[in-house]
Amino acid sequence: MPETPIAVEARNAVKTFGQGAVAVKALDNVSVKIRQGEFFTLLGPSGCGKTTLLRLIAGFETPTSGQILLDGADITHLPPNKRPVNTVFQSYALFPHLSVAQNIAFGLEMQDRPRAEIKETVARMLALVQLEPMADRKTSQLSGGQQQRVALARALAPAPKVLLLDEPLSALDLKLRKEMQIELKRLQVETGITFVFVTHDQEEALTMSDRIAVMSAGHIQQVGPPREIYTRPANRFVASFIGETNFLSAQSDGARVVLGNGAAFSVAAPKGPVGLAIRPEQVRVVAATEAGAMPATVDSTVYFGTDTHLHLTLSDGTIIVARQQSPASGGVDAQKGAQVGVVLAQDALQVLGD
Known part of the structure; x- marks a missing residue:
């Protein structure tokens, strides 16, 4: 099967703002390849460099060093006006004095496209976004969505x-945001255009x-499909940023790891102290x-509707969170102060680096 062509590539991109002691390196030797026709997301906290990288692709910023390639x-x-790239901003930047159709037509008119082509394209776009x-x-008469x-x-x-x-x-309420996530993915699939999406919201990603x-x-800490990023994070930062994670300290003899409470698991790891991660579910x-269960005490329960999170303390003082469907099944007493057992899925334990 032939490899998918690369639409966008950043090669050793560096972007520094300011000079001397006040210089800030927003991007530090970043390299990434984005395939044609994929929905690719740059995810991270504020100040991580994701918007800067997007602006380098758009042409709104020039890298201090390195290259940006398209096809x-x-x-x-x-x-920017010479690149076959368009940007949708957080503020939308629509023209309030123009109609929906006129807003859609604006860019085509600036390119002096034939009137018949503009009319046909606007009609197709209106159908695509169901407006x-x-x-x-x-x-100005429309809702945010x-x-x-x-x-x-x-x-x-x-x-x-x-x-x-x-x-x-980011400006939409929670319910509308979830609806628009589905809508965006539909548009990307139907058009086949490469989407590069910036967000700090892990659920969106x-x-x-x-x-x-x-x-x-x-x-860039890790690149991969959503399932891989979630189930096999490359390091502690990725594990903590994507979803909730329990971090445990253990000692390893190379073939197994032993927690502070004495519980042992057959997990290959470098000898000595190691860090483990396991998701609450x-x-x-x-x-x-x-x-075989590890003794624990229930510190608190947090109800999320479909899920309930149990905050627990193991016998060595380690705090751990468990997620189970609501209502809790099995008749386990999950009230504050209750004594319970905890079982960890051994194949879900991961050894993480820094």
């Missing part, structure tokens, strides 16, 4: 090779992405009398 061609110093009945409305779809349609209308999205869902690049302090709470 294999060096576009590092090409101005045909609102074509003649002013954008509808405005966001107009911004997407306007950006997609010129058929860019790459669409850049800079946290476009896991829901929509084909692949995710997790960033921290100007570096891989922690099972059972009766205190169950054979």
